[in-house]
Amino acid sequence: MPTNEDIIAKLTRQNDELENYFRNTIIPQLFIDGDLRLRKFTPPAMKQFNLSAADLNQPIRDIHDNFRFPSFIENVEKVIADNEILEKEIQTSDKRWYQMNIIPYVQKKGNVANGVIVTFVEITYRIKDLKEQEKLIADHETLLDTLSHDIRNPLSNMILAIEQFKSINPSDQVEFDSLLTIVERSLNNMQKLIQDLTEVREADHKYKSHVELLDLENILEDVRLTLSDDISASGTILKWELQVTELSFSRRKLRSIIFNLVNNAIKYRSPERTPEIFVSSFSKENQVIISIKDNGLGIDTAKQTAVFSKYYRIDNAIEGSGIGLYLVKQLVKSAGGVVELQSLLNEGTEIRIIFNSNK
Numbered sequence: 001m002p003t004n005e006d007i008i009a010k011l012t013r014q015n016d017e018l019e020n021y022f023r024n025t026i027i028p029q030l031f032i033d034g035d036l037r038l039r040k041f042t043p044p045a046m047k048q049f050n051l052s053a054a055d056l057n058q059p060i061r062d063i064h065d066n067f068r069f070p071s072f073i074e075n076v077e078k079v080i081a082d083n084e085i086l087e088k089e090i091q092t093s094d095k096r097w098y099q100m101n102i103i104p105y106v107q108k109k110g111n112v113a114n115g116v117i118v119t120f121v122e123i124t125y126r127i128k129d130l131k132e133q134e135k136l137i138a139d140h141e142t143l144l145d146t147l148s149h150d151i152r153n154p155l156s157n158m159i160l161a162i163e164q165f166k167s168i169n170p171s172d173q174v175e176f177d178s179l180l181t182i183v184e185r186s187l188n189n190m191q192k193l194i195q196d197l198t199e200v201r202e203a204d205h206k207y208k209s210h211v212e213l214l215d216l217e218n219i220l221e222d223v224r225l226t227l228s229d230d231i232s233a234s235g236t237i238l239k240w241e242l243q244v245t246e247l248s249f250s251r252r253k254l255r256s257i258i259f260n261l262v263n264n265a266i267k268y269r270s271p272e273r274t275p276e277i278f279v280s281s282f283s284k285e286n287q288v289i290i291s292i293k294d295n296g297l298g299i300d301t302a303k304q305t306a307v308f309s310k311y312y313r314i315d316n317a318i319e320g321s322g323i324g325l326y327l328v329k330q331l332v333k334s335a336g337g338v339v340e341l342q343s344l345l346n347e348g349t350e351i352r353i354i355f356n357s358n359k
Contacts, residue, residue, distance in 0.1 A: 025042045025044070026044060027042065027044060027119055027120070027121060028041075028042060028044040028045035028047075028048045028049065028119070028120040029041065029042045029044075029045055029117060029118065029119050029120075030042075030045055030117070030118040031105070031115065031116075031117050031118075032060055032076055032115055032116050032117075032118065033105075033114065033115040034080060034113070034114040034115045035059075036059055036060050036061065036073070036076065036077070037057055037058065037059055037060065038051075038055055038056060038057065038058055038059075038060055038063065039056070039057065039115070040056070041055075041056075045120070048120065048122075049066045049067055049068075050066055051063070051066060060072075060073060060076070061073060067092070068092035068093040068094055069090050069091075069092050069093070069100075070093075075088075075100075075102055076102060076116050076118070079102045079103075079104050079113065079116050080104065080113045080114075080115070080116060081113075083104050083106065083111075083112065083113045084104065085101065085102065085103050085104065086100075086101070086102040087099070087100070087101050087102075088100055089123065089127075096122060096124045097122070097123045097124045097126075097127040098120045098121060098122055098123060098124075099120070099121040099123050100118065100119070100120055101118070101119045101121075102116050102117075102118050103116060103117045103118075103119075104116055105117055151190055153189075153226075153227070153230070153263065154185070154186035154187075154189035154190050154226070155186065155190065157182055157185075157186045157229055157230075158182070158183050158186035158187065158190075160182075161179045161180075161182040161183045161186070162183065164179055165179055182229060185228075185229070189226050211248055211249060211250055212248065212249075212250075212251060213246055213247075213248050214246065214247050214248070214249055214251055214254060215245060215246060216242055216244065216245050216246065216247055216254075216281055216290070217240070217242055217245055219251070219254055219255050219258055220240055220258060220279060222255060223255065223258050223259045223262055224238060224262075226259065227259070227262060227263060227266065230263070230266050231266065234266055234269060234275055235274055235275065236265075236266050236269065236274075236275040236276070236277060237274060237275065237276045237277070238262065238277045238279075239276075239277070239278050239279070240278070240279035240280065241278070241279075241280050242279075242280065242281045243280070243281055243282040243283065244281040244282060244283050244288050245281070247281075247288060247355070249335065249355075250335075253331045253334075253335070256327065256328075256331060257328050257331055257332065257353060258279075258290075258292070260324040260325070260327060260328050261292040261324075261328060261351055262277060262279070262292060263324065264324050264325065265277045265292060265294035265296055265349070268294075268296045268297045268349075269294070269296045269297070270295065270296050270297050270346065273295060275294065275295065275296065276294065276295045277292065277293070277294045278291075278292075278293045278294075279291065279292050279293075280293075283357060286356065286357045287354050287355065287356060287357055288354070288355045288356075288357050289352055289353070289354050289355075290352070290353040291350060291351070291352050291353075292350070292351050292353075293348065293349070293350040293351075294348050294349055294350075295347070295348040296348055296349060297345075297346065298343045298344050298345040298346050298347050298348055298349055299341070299343040299345065299349055300345050301343075301345075304341050304343060307325050307341070308325050308326055308328075308329045308339070308341075328351075328353075332353055332355075335355065336355070336356060337353060337354055337355040337356070338354050339351065339352070339353060339354075340352040340354065
């Protein structure tokens with residue numbers, strides 16, 4: 001029969017083994033008893049959660065702020081009550097992410113939980129990587145949507161010109177030259193879009209766009225030339241007045257934003273008046289604002305949020321895929337900006353693109 005000395009020696013040995021385990025583990029761990037007192041913790045937990053020897057045997061309610069996670073105590077209580085492991089990803093108040101596992105400390109006699117062991121594995125970098133991957137995927141999808149949308153306009157013009165080629169008199173050199181100019185311009189525009197995509201892929205296979213200091217007037221002139229046939233056919237008057245002329249941004253993205261907004265303004269013009277589009281830029285309270293204002297059909301108040309949804313088309317839409325405003329919002333959002341819309345039915349629409357001045 002073991003003597004008291006044998007029992008004490010065995011308990012001492014087991015305690016030493018437990019102490020060695022806690023001292024040498026690289027993972028932050030806590031042992032909380034059934035009375036919700038902190039009984040032990042590993043050195044990494046001491047460092048990670050600013051614990052000290054004075055915190056031992058203290059109620060965790062008195063030191064729960066150290067763990068910077070608001071429902072920590074409730075989670076511990078639930079595991080003790082349910083006698084089931086709890087695993088969850090948490091974000092602490094200092095913006096760090098952890099995989100937290102709360103394991104019930106079960107007494108063999110009665111099979112009840114008389115405390116918990118809590119482990120924390122930091123996954124902050126993994127979460128950041130996942131978010132970056134999600135952003136890259138979203139940028140990729142937006143890029144493909146943008147290209148497919150932007151290429152539709154020159155392609156439509158070229159198809160229309162080819163159809164008209166079939167019906168013109170072979171001796172009408174003026175008409176022939178005019179249609180040939182449309183085809184050549186459309187081909188050049190499509191070639192430029194493809195070139196932009198090639199340059200982006202070569203520069204960065206993750207579809208990140210190169211930011212550079214841009215001349216906003218040059219971007220507007222590029223858009224005007226691209227849409228010159230539509231502007232001419234519709235009789236649209238396009239004007240601009242720029243207080244802010246330079247902006248640090250991706251050329252491809254800014255061109256796509258301006259192109260889509262001006263193209264939409266032409267598309268949804270009112271048949272009752274000469275179409276007018278006015279583009280302006282100015283700074284206000286550390287922000288740069290680009291405004292595109294038209295006197296077109298306008299948008300009903302009840303639909304002004306829905307128009308930014310993917311593939312949404314307003315009732316009076318005659319053409320288009322319904323993706324233009326969606327692309328604008330995604331491109332602006334990815335750059336940390338916001339889009340504001342003001343519109344009155346049958347009077348016109350103003351869309352404002354707002355960036356922080358350091359964008």
